Amino acid sequence: MTTKTAGRRAATRGTPRPPAATGKRLGPSPKMAVWFLLPAVLLLGVMVIYPIVYSIFRSLFDASGSTFVGVDNYVSIFTDSAMLTTIRNTLIWVAVAPALVTVVGLIFAVMTERIRWATAFKLVVFMPMAVSLMASGVIFRFVYEQDPDRGVANAVITSVRDIFSSGSGIPGARPRENDQAPVVASDGAVVTRQPVSPGQTVLVPLVGLRPDMLPASTAPAKTPGQGTAGINGTVWLDFTPGGGGAPEKVDVDEKALAGVTVEALRDGTVVATTTTANDGTFSFPELTSGDHVVRLPRENFEAPFNGLSWLGPTLITPAIIAAFIWVWAGFAMVLLSAGLASIPRDALEAARMDGATEWQVFRRITVPLLSPVLLVVFVTMIINTLKVFDLVFVIAPGSVQPQANVVALEMWRVSFGGGGDYGLGSALAIFLLILVLPFMMFNIRRFKREQS
Amino acid sequence: MTTATLEPKHARDREGIQRSPLARIIDRLGGGLLQVVVIVIALFWLMPTLGLFVVSLREQEANTSSGWWTLLTQPAQITLDNYANLLASGFTSSFWNTILITVPTTLLVIGIAAMAGYAFAWIEFPGRDALFLVVIGLLVVPIQIALIPIAGLYGTLGIFGSIPAVVLFHVAFGLPFAIFLLRNFFAGIPRELLEAARMDGAGEWKIFSTVVFPLAKPAIASLGIFQFLWVWNDLLVALVFADTENQPMTKALQSQMRQFQSNVDILAPGAFLSLLIPLILFFAFQRYFVQGMLAGSVK
Structure with missing residues (x-):
């Protein structure tokens, strides 16, 4: 059980604090640090820090970058109707996807605790993480094909439905519209x-x-x-x-x-x-x-049922979220399995001895003890959700992309995907950065707490 | 799965806690049901990838007229024509581009992050903790923030569209996670080992390359596989920074998406080829993959 030992090791190792300056200095001189850090600092400074600063300035100018427009770009993010659809979709994503992934991961982790071939199951559920979102997108385009003869999702739905309602319809048939018709x-x-x-x-x-x-x-x-x-x-x-x-x-x-x-x-x-x-x-x-x-x-x-239009404007976002769960459930499951493995058995046994039911044990002991890991999974998924780009870009057909749009995709569309508006693009990038800021703070706080 | 595995494995049974016979029977029945549910879920998870593989092996006409699952009843549809067509269409060059982008990026990230991680773990310098918190902060910065500024920078430098341009971008955005992971691992190395080397008169470079780096092989393996997969699977960076002649597989596939229906014979084998190497790596190194994920789950 590789995952479990890895989990225990990670759990016990934590993030040890580097030694503080104590007593006699045997270590290297601080100057050495400069040489070790130089390549990383240089790259991060030029490729990450400078772009953040530049984007803030750039977002205050128009498409061509010649005219200062103040906060106009930000105003248009919140007034333009297509843009509002984009923000609404991002909110739906954040509200739905991280919670679903966490719950599905937890269910899987609990289930695999009780079966013998858990490792094989974990590998299967975990596998999509190794696959590019581009390839996953292609995969789900096949799954969601409208024609039940080609798309497996509609094939399953129509055959299940056919079991319950048979009968060949005669759609379009009608009586003659005159007074003699019986x-x-x-x-x-x-x-x-x-x-x-x-x-x-x-x-x-x-x-x-x-x-x-x-x-x-x-x-x-x-x-x-x-x-x-x-x-x-x-x-x-x-x-x-x-x-x-x-x-x-x-x-x-x-x-x-x-x-x-x-x-x-x-x-x-x-x-x-x-x-x-x-x-x-x-x-x-x-x-x-x-x-x-x-x-x-x-x-x-009535016309015969021919499957759902997964890639149509109404179902597109739920359909892509389902693909997202397919990709990320394995991540949640593995982290939560490791967390479950590190829960002391004594606590669970004591509760069972006291006559607690399995559900009570799960609800009152397992979940509270697991809550730090649940939180990490949940926050990681929120960050991933905010950055979701490939899946939407690949699964949503061009004509439906306005209805499926999310902020990360819209940023690319307005700046590179034919829009050419670097001002608005920068504003969207900054908006995205602001959305992840709370989680940046969460990570920093968590790290500080672990160190102390 | 054999029936021999259809036996519930409860931790409490193993630990010898006495339970009533009735409870055991219920457990067994529930265990059997659980097995079935888990098998169904596993099939559900396998089906999309399996479907892609089967589609990639079927004749184009078969794919437009019927579902891939009909292969069960008509195995005659199998052909390698799609793969032959794909290779003839110049897809191979994008395969090489993917390798030319992914391998240098992975090596550079490991090298640069190992140096920085060593400094953060074992060299005392003013502002060390604050600087490391900055690195943690950078973990979650979305790459969208850098697309426009770096496009401008690359334009000025005249490297826009080239493979080094793509590599450089990936390296920079791979660093925060890599530094975080390696610094945490390095900090766990026993202090005595380093002290002993110093006593022997070894310099910092020597300690780094002969003591720390070899000890950190598991962490480096985890980091390496993660970095490799991220870059191999990236679409957005390639979309912005790679010219058509330098495009990796993901971008080449994306350009075929516009005519999804008519390009199934290219898309399906292309997508499957692109995920073959990640899958092989994943199965070969899944231990490191899981370890890296557990150690670096801040990202």
Whole structure:
């Protein structure tokens, strides 16, 4: 169990404080430090510190850098409507993603404590961290493809849904709109105009479908059988290809509509349900008396479910957050596993001896003892969330990027991705820096506390 | 997974605490369910990458007409054509660019950070603690802050778009984490070892290169693998600073994204090739990977 020993070692080692100046000086002269530090200080100074200072100044100038505009760039961050969408998305990310990653990581860490092949599981969940976000983006573009025949997400959803609701719909079919038609459209469904009583037959002629859109094997419609018990009828496409044929009458070349759900209602409640046979006929033999309304419920006329539009404007951010969880859950899990391993067993056992349930032990002992690690994972995820760029850039198709936009991506877009506005770009970069400042302070405080 | 593993492994059982037979039965049933849940999650986590791999091996027409999972019933669709096309399309040059960017960056970061980490851990100089807090502060600075200023700087120096320009940027932003990690490790080295070397009259450079650096191999391995993966996987820096002729794989792939549907035969094998080396490294050195993460989880 490599991860656990590593965790213990890291936990016990902590960050030891370098020796303080005590007594006789045996160590090197402070001047030596200059040579050791020079390359790092030089690089950090030129490539990190100077850019921060420069960006503050640059953010106060316009796109070309020639005119001083004061805080105009910052004002436009908070007034421009596209920009507000970007900020809203970043807020959604920060509110949702870090908490989800931490919770999923905690669940996984607790689960793997109890299985034997935990190392294999950890490797699998951890693997996406080694993969570039670019490649992860490509991976999830495949997962989220709209067509259920290609995208695995929609393939799963549609097949699960098909288990619960079968039936081939007839979307677009409708009755003729004239006073002679025996059926009328009503609130999405189709109902008989007159009440029907047992012994009568019901004709449900529909139009609005092209005969060639029906499966080639569709049988010709059959006139409902007279004289049999109950209510009998036919649902068919009342259209004779090539002309001819009388309306509201089952003619020779007219096609049956099979598999349509038909309901019989009495006083507004459904008393019988059936589906049409291959020749379009249906029958309610069990109805013996009373006036009924025959109804073809609305579900028949709805377009078949074809999967969710993951990459559309509504679902794009949740879809990308799911990919983010896929990437980062392993990180949270490994850190929290190490934390769990370092919790003293005695504390847990003592509580169990006192009769605490597993949930109480988890809630009252494990989570509080784990809270420092939980906090580190959570804060690390907030920082990662604020910087999220690649996933949004790669998963969101170009046309949806305005709806999926986040601050880190928008900074690139306005400055390099065709915008060319270095003023606004600098302002966004500074805005991003301000967003991470609290976490910078968190890290510094945590380090100081560990040292003392 | 064999059925032999379908036995719950509870710490409390191992430690010999007596539990009622009923509780044990419940544990076993729950354990079996847990195994199933964990297997489902593992499959769920594997599926996206597996899907990419299968897509990269299928004929282009097969990919446009059906899902990759149909491979289970029609194994005849497998072909290496996509990989052949990819290699013919000049993707190999971006592979070399990735190596030319990643390897020097990793070596430079290790070398420069090891020196700085040594100074922070073992040389007393005024302002040491304050300077180290600055390094910790820089850990979280987003790279977006430097894109515009450094683009200007590179323009002035005339190196914009070149591989050294990309390397330099990565080195600078890799340093804070590297210094933090190595300084913490160095500070844990027993003082006596260094004192002994000093007694023998060794200079600072000698102590650094013959005592500290060899002792720090595990930490350096962790740092090395992290740094390698970050740079290998970077898109943003390459997008801004690398010309088309110097672009790494990530940028080359990104430029194919615009026609996602029609470029599946390039994107899928390209993405898979780009993640092959990180995956190999990850599996070979996962111990160091995890250690580095635990030690440096401030970032």
